[in-house]
Amino acid sequence: MNRCQSIAEFTGWQTELKAAWDDTAPALRVCDGTGCRALGSQKVLAALREEIAKRKQDTHIEVVGTGCPGFCECGPLITVLPQRISYQKVKTSDVPEIVEQTLMQGTTVERLLYTDPQTGEHIRLEPDLPFYQKQKRLVLDLNGKIDPTRLEDYVALGGYSSLARVLGAFSPDQVIAEVRNSGLRGRGGAGFSTGTKWQLCRDNASKSGAGYVVCNADEGDPGAFMDRSVMEGNPHSVIEGMVIGAFAMGIHQGFVYIRAEYPLAVENLRIALRQAEAAGLLGRDILGTGFDFSLSVRLGAGAFVCGEETALMASIEGRIGEPHPRPPYPAEAGLWGKPTNINNVKTWAAVPLIISHGADWYSGIGTEKSKGTLIFSVVGKINNTGLVEVPMGVSLRQLIFDIGGGIPKGKAFKAAQIGGPSGGCLPAEHLDVPMDYESLASLGAIVGSGGLVVADEDTCMVDFARYFMNFTQEESCGKCVPCRIGTKAMLATLERICAGNGLPGDIEYLQELAEVVHNSALCGLGQTAPNPVLTTIRYFRDEYEAHIIEKKCPAKVCKGLITYSIIPQNCNGCMVCLRECTSNAITGAKQELHHINEELCTRCGVCREVCKFDAVAVN
Amino acid sequence: MEVSVIEINEIINREAAGDGSLIAALEEIQERYRYLPPEALILASERLGVPLSQAYSVATFYNAFSLKPKGRHCLHVCMGTACHVRGSPQVLDRLESKLGIKAGETTRDHLFTLETVNCLGACALGPIVVTNEEYSGQMTTQKADRLIKNILRAEAAT
Numbered sequence: 001m002n003r004c005q006s007i008a009e010f011t012g013w014q015t016e017l018k019a020a021w022d023d024t025a026p027a028l029r030v031c032d033g034t035g036c037r038a039l040g041s042q043k044v045l046a047a048l049r050e051e052i053a054k055r056k057q058d059t060h061i062e063v064v065g066t067g068c069p070g071f072c073e074c075g076p077l078i079t080v081l082p083q084r085i086s087y088q089k090v091k092t093s094d095v096p097e098i099v100e101q102t103l104m105q106g107t108t109v110e111r112l113l114y115t116d117p118q119t120g121e122h123i124r125l126e127p128d129l130p131f132y133q134k135q136k137r138l139v140l141d142l143n144g145k146i147d148p149t150r151l152e153d154y155v156a157l158g159g160y161s162s163l164a165r166v167l168g169a170f171s172p173d174q175v176i177a178e179v180r181n182s183g184l185r186g187r188g189g190a191g192f193s194t195g196t197k198w199q200l201c202r203d204n205a206s207k208s209g210a211g212y213v214v215c216n217a218d219e220g221d222p223g224a225f226m227d228r229s230v231m232e233g234n235p236h237s238v239i240e241g242m243v244i245g246a247f248a249m250g251i252h253q254g255f256v257y258i259r260a261e262y263p264l265a266v267e268n269l270r271i272a273l274r275q276a277e278a279a280g281l282l283g284r285d286i287l288g289t290g291f292d293f294s295l296s297v298r299l300g301a302g303a304f305v306c307g308e309e310t311a312l313m314a315s316i317e318g319r320i321g322e323p324h325p326r327p328p329y330p331a332e333a334g335l336w337g338k339p340t341n342i343n344n345v346k347t348w349a350a351v352p353l354i355i356s357h358g359a360d361w362y363s364g365i366g367t368e369k370s371k372g373t374l375i376f377s378v379v380g381k382i383n384n385t386g387l388v389e390v391p392m393g394v395s396l397r398q399l400i401f402d403i404g405g406g407i408p409k410g411k412a413f414k415a416a417q418i419g420g421p422s423g424g425c426l427p428a429e430h431l432d433v434p435m436d437y438e439s440l441a442s443l444g445a446i447v448g449s450g451g452l453v454v455a456d457e458d459t460c461m462v463d464f465a466r467y468f469m470n471f472t473q474e475e476s477c478g479k480c481v482p483c484r485i486g487t488k489a490m491l492a493t494l495e496r497i498c499a500g501n502g503l504p505g506d507i508e509y510l511q512e513l514a515e516v517v518h519n520s521a522l523c524g525l526g527q528t529a530p531n532p533v534l535t536t537i538r539y540f541r542d543e544y545e546a547h548i549i550e551k552k553c554p555a556k557v558c559k560g561l562i563t564y565s566i567i568p569q570n571c572n573g574c575m576v577c578l579r580e581c582t583s584n585a586i587t588g589a590k591q592e593l594h595h596i597n598e599e600l601c602t603r604c605g606v607c608r609e610v611c612k613f614d615a616v617a618v619n
Numbered sequence: 620m621e622v623s624v625i626e627i628n629e630i631i632n633r634e635a636a637g638d639g640s641l642i643a644a645l646e647e648i649q650e651r652y653r654y655l656p657p658e659a660l661i662l663a664s665e666r667l668g669v670p671l672s673q674a675y676s677v678a679t680f681y682n683a684f685s686l687k688p689k690g691r692h693c694l695h696v697c698m699g700t701a702c703h704v705r706g707s708p709q710v711l712d713r714l715e716s717k718l719g720i721k722a723g724e725t726t727r728d729h730l731f732t733l734e735t736v737n738c739l740g741a742c743a744l745g746p747i748v749v750t751n752e753e754y755s756g757q758m759t760t761q762k763a764d765r766l767i768k769n770i771l772r773a774e775a776a777t
Contacts, residue, residue, distance in 0.1 A: 038741045038754035072743035222699035225740030260646065260683055261739065301642055302682030304737065318641040319673070320680035379701035379742035386743065417700065453700040467703050471737065477680075580761075582716045604712050606760045 003280040006288040007168045010160070010280070017156035026061050026103060027081040031144065033068030033232050034225075034264050040091070041065075041076035047095040048078075052103070061103060067233015067268075069144030070387035071131050074114060079126055079144070086126040087112040117383070117405065131384050134403050136365065138373050139349045140226075140389045143233035148268045151275040154236040160281055162355035163240050166247060167289045170355075175248035176202065179351065181359035183371030188216055188307075188344035189419065189448040190524075191370075191437040197341060200331040202249040204339035211251040211339040213242055215348050216312060217258035217265070220304040221420030222471065224451030226375040226387050227345040231258065231265035234349070235272035239295065241348035243282060244355060246293045249341055253294055257312050260299040270297060304421075304475035308523045309342045311477065322479045323523035346375060366392030370436035374450060378404045381411065381456040390435070397431040400454060411456040415539070419448025421468045421475075422528030424535030425461065444535040446528070460557035461540040462547050466494040468532035472525060483526030486517035490533060499560035502548035507537055556618050559603040563619055566594050570615035577607035577616065622656045631659075631666045641667050641677055645684060653689040690725040690732035692770050695749040699738030706759070707746035711735065713760040714748075717767055730774065731767075 004010040030036075030045045048063050071077060074088035080102050087098065087109065094112060101107045113122040114129055123129055146153035154160070166175055180195020205211030215238060219227035231238065242254055258266055273295060276282035284292050303321045305311045311321040313335050334340020350372060354362045363371045370392035376399060379385050383405035390399065396416060400406065407413050415425040424445035426433065433439050437447050455464060473487040490513050493506055514530030521527045537544060546552045553561040573591040585601040588594030596607070596616075608616040627648055634644035641663060648659045655678050664671040678684045696711045715721055718731050725732040741747055744756025750766060 034739070035741045035743055038744055038747070038756060072741070075743065219740075220737065222703075222738035223701045223742060225738070225742065228740050261736065298640070299643065299646055301646060301684060303680065315642065318669070318677070320676050377740075377742065379745070380704045385701070420700070451700070453704065455704055459704050464704075467700070475737075582713075602712075602716075604716070604760070605709055606713065609709075609760055 003278060004287055005280065007164050010164050010287055014155050014158075014161060014164075017152055018158075021156040024082045026059065028061065028063045028098075028103075029066045029079040029081065029144065030063065031068055031075060031077040032065030033143075033229060034262070035068060035072040036075035036077060037264070039075045039089075043092050044076050044078070044090050044095065047092040048099070051095050051099045055099065055104075064147045066146060067143040067148045068229045068387065070140060070229070070389075071129070071384065072387070073383065073385040077144075078112075084126045085124055086114060086129060088114055131386065131388075131403055131405070134394075134398060135389050136373050136391050137389045138353055138365075139230060139237070139346055139375060140233075140387065142237070143229060146234065148233050148235055149271050151236060151272070151279060154234070158356065159236055159352070160240055162352035163243055163281065164287060166244050166355055167287055167291060172202065172248045172250060175244060175355070178359045179248070179354060182354045182362035183359075183366070183369075184347065184350055184354060184362065185370065185437065186344060187346035187350070187374075187450075189422070189446060191447060194343065194347055197331060197343075198245060198249055200329075201251075201339050201341040204332055205250055208339055211249065211341070212335045213246050213249065213251050213254040214312070214316070214335070214340060214342040215242055215254070215256040215258075215345060216307065216309065216342050217256055217262075217345050218300045218307045218312060219259060219262075219345070219449065220300075220307045220475075221422075221449040221451045223379050223417075223453045224377050224420055224449040226377055226450055228259075228262045228265045229387055230345050230349050231262065232268050235265075235269045236276065237349040237352055238269075238345055239272055239276050239282060241351035242295060243286065243293050244351050245341065245343070245348065247291055251341070252292050255296055255298050255316055255335075257298045257300060257306070257316060260301060266297065266299065273297070303477070304471075305477045305523070305525050308525055310523065312342065313340065320477070322477050323525075325522055367434065367436045369438055374435060374447060376435075376450045376452045378452050378454065380417075380453040381407055381459065382454040383408050392436045393434040395432050395434055396426065399435065399452065400431070404454070407454065407456050411458065413454065414457055414459055415455045415461060415464075415536075417445075417453040417455065417464070417468075417532065418451070419446040419531075420451040421471050422446060422524065422531055423448045423451070424531045425455070425464065425539060426535070427539040429539075444531065444538060446531070458555055458557070460498075460553055460555035461536045461543045462494065462553070463498055463555075463557045465533045465536040466491070466498050469494055469529070472529040476525065476529075480520075480522035480526060482517045482520040483522065483529065486513055486521070487526070487529050489513055490517070490530065494533070497544065497547050498553075498558040500547070500551050500558070501560070502544075504548065506548055507541070507544050511537065562603060563598055564596050564601055564603060564605070564607060565617050565619065566596055567615050567617050568593055570613045572613060572615075574613070576610050576612070580606050580610050582606070622652060622658060624658050624662070626651070627656070627659050627662055628666075631663050635666050641669055641674060642681070645674075645678060649684050653693075654685045654687055657686075687725070688729070690729045691774075692730060692751055693732045693734060693749075694766070695734050695736045695739075696722070697737075697739050697741075697745065697747040697749070698735045699740075699742065699745070701742035702738075702745035702747060705745040709760055710746050710748065710758045710763050713763045714767070717764060731770075 076090045078087040184194040185191040306315045306321040311323040315321040330340040375389045417425045469491045473491045476483045478484045578586040583602045585597045630647050660674045664674040722735045746758045
């Protein structure tokens, strides 16, 4: 790869790459994202390469490791080109068959196809899968199509042409106007107009003569992994967006702040940065236009609060990640006191799309106030766990049932927790809520990071609230009293309720604390921490009351409120539970009825898990 | 693992020559030794020109850093929301009772360190336990037992 000295040179290179890109040639794309890797995709990749090499074909068949296409439930995923046959849950032992039957003879390996749970029919082609059909994949579009470690792939499919266009034909004001007119709002969760934010930062940066742009890739919400997926699968889209933004704001230095827990994303991002610099798309004198922009990586060291922008900046400066009050906003005084613009991964990645397709195109997607697409990670008690990109305004029901495939084992849907520890739980009665900023906020949830955790009838909502409060309490940096003490007091109350020691008035006490923490905490972490508690009280008050008044956990989760016992007619005295019990709470002899000693039982549930005869009851 | 002051010095010098980031230097040392030896904090503070108190505050604030040496095998139990609703608390309970330590602790023989992590983003596999960087998905208490057994067997064989 040569350094492009001018826009014309880049355009020429892109034209060559586009011409060479062949969608009709046989090839295999294997998901090489973290999810599929955890399921063994790297072994499958190696086996495929070996198997194909062994057969010494005349025609070269390329095996490409791609970013995550999102259908994590069915990984490792393979797409066979040119037909786009989708094989799922592929093991290394399936490899010879795939090569022999599909690549050599052109037939399909039926058992590796997706089976529609409703009709029982096999679905052969990737575009026909219900999981993808209802999606609108813009930011995630190239995930699963390109090798994220090859700049050429991204450029061949139109990458960096928006940057070239901006540098060649746009004034900074025109870029900002385009972004503002597109209606793009910050995808980190707060939903502030990106164009307006850029304008503020541009004005301040031009006054102070310096500034920074930052990509917030400190995706800490448990259950959200779309930022990781974009960084892993298409890092150049983020870099391109950042260079365009820096040009629009007249800024020459930037940082990507990324979680160290995402090693593959860090690796792919670093590769992409080196390539972009070598190609003249980043660094000094970008594409010969005289515009300089350098971008470096900062690794987060495992503190959730660093996702908050002022804490993130403190961390980049090498201090502990404590937030500070706003104002001053980063756009006024950010990193090292200079104007700073911080956007989320998905916001940056949307910018090149807006430039290439136009503001009108983008604002034509979504609802009146929420434009474009949203990416959700649909996880928990759901059949099709994965990453889903949909236009703003689709209903929660469509997300969970049409795309997510509903709840496993025929269980009933209970709630969806949207927006992580800062978000709220929505019950079945709100399944038809359109997913956009305003509608979710009106019900007490937020778009937030886009994490969507599905709970079924076996999930205890009080325990769920306790889980989130435990999370925020642990992650509270401790700087401000309302968050440090308030979350602790709320957690202690929830723990008491779950342990069976709830008192009348606890619900009101929680609500009161929630209000204080919400109104007086220093940063977003504390201000939003009560949301899971407030929404579970709002929609599942009966469960709280059952815990407090009847001393019962309806979902049979809270250890202080349940007991395990043996069902005499089912127990055949096989001794399995007795041997597995680590607290020696089970007595009995071979072929004799066993008995659980309630005093010794720790309610770990192992006996119930290992019993093959359904002889352990929980009440 | 032996702590080498020379090596720590090299890491810090490399960082001091570049961006001079305290966090980046400590991250590298943590990765090398899987904890931060006292020498690392003292040297980092001297070479990067930050007060020792700041180096200590950074080392104790971020979860990625540890001031105590870790065991030979690190078990990370994912406590993300998706794993939680799918039963990670039971898996953690089981590992705690089998190893006789609580999350965050190391066994006396320095063989195991048990830790929790707030979401690895491989939610389709939940509950997940990562042992020495290898993912085990859809964990149950029984699979957790086997995990420990396999490590012990491998240890006995060496």
